[in-house]
Amino acid sequence: MKNKWIILILIQAIISLVAGILLSKMSLIGRIGVSTVYTEYGFMKHWYKGFAAVFIVQLLLIAILWAVKRTTTYKNFSLVNLIFVIIGLIGLLYTFYDFTSTSHKYMNSQFHAGGYLFWAGWFVTCIFFFFARVKPKPVIVPATDFSKNNTDTTTNL
Numbered sequence: 001m002k003n004k005w006i007i008l009i010l011i012q013a014i015i016s017l018v019a020g021i022l023l024s025k026m027s028l029i030g031r032i033g034v035s036t037v038y039t040e041y042g043f044m045k046h047w048y049k050g051f052a053a054v055f056i057v058q059l060l061l062i063a064i065l066w067a068v069k070r071t072t073t074y075k076n077f078s079l080v081n082l083i084f085v086i087i088g089l090i091g092l093l094y095t096f097y098d099f100t101s102t103s104h105k106y107m108n109s110q111f112h113a114g115g116y117l118f119w120a121g122w123f124v125t126c127i128f129f130f131f132a133r134v135k136p137k138p139v140i141v142p143a144t145d146f147s148k149n150n151t152d153t154t155t156n157l
Contacts, residue, residue, distance in 0.1 A: 008128050012058040015121040020051030022114030030107045050114070058121050065129045078130075085126045092119040 024047040026034065034042055043049035065084065069077045098104050099112045 004132060008062065008125070008132075009059070011124060012062070012121055013055060015117060015124070016055035016058055017051050019054045019114045019117040019121070020049070021047045022110045022117060023047075023050040023054075025108055025110040025114075027106060027108040027111070030104075030111060033103075054118050054121070057118075058125060061122065061125050065125065069129060069132075081126055081129055085123070088119055088122040088126065091122070092116070095119065 023044045026044065031045060034045055043053060061084065065077075065081060068080045072080070095115050099107070099115065104112075
């Protein structure tokens, strides 16, 4: 059913939109820092660029998990998905540390909420794939010739 994929992508689009808007609401100190020192984060000053960055990462995560689930066994997929959950937990913990212990603590709380919302979207995708059914890639078995009797079970002693 394609509706479940559309729903997941719409949920990720909404989460990414809200995260992009919140990330653009940085404090004045943050705007000055992004404009002068940390110019590589300048995309976060504009909500639509922040939305695009977050949404692209979420779509990449969906594509990777879908491909892994389609091409591997359930055991291997569960391992890969668990690794992504652990990466998400490490990212969330690092984000919390960064927002409480470094100069990012002077950023607006709305900016912080946007960062946490990114990881919430990450976990939504990982949890979705634990329950989503994906048709496995069909395995093509080569045709065998049954006209030849390769196994001779009778022996004359």
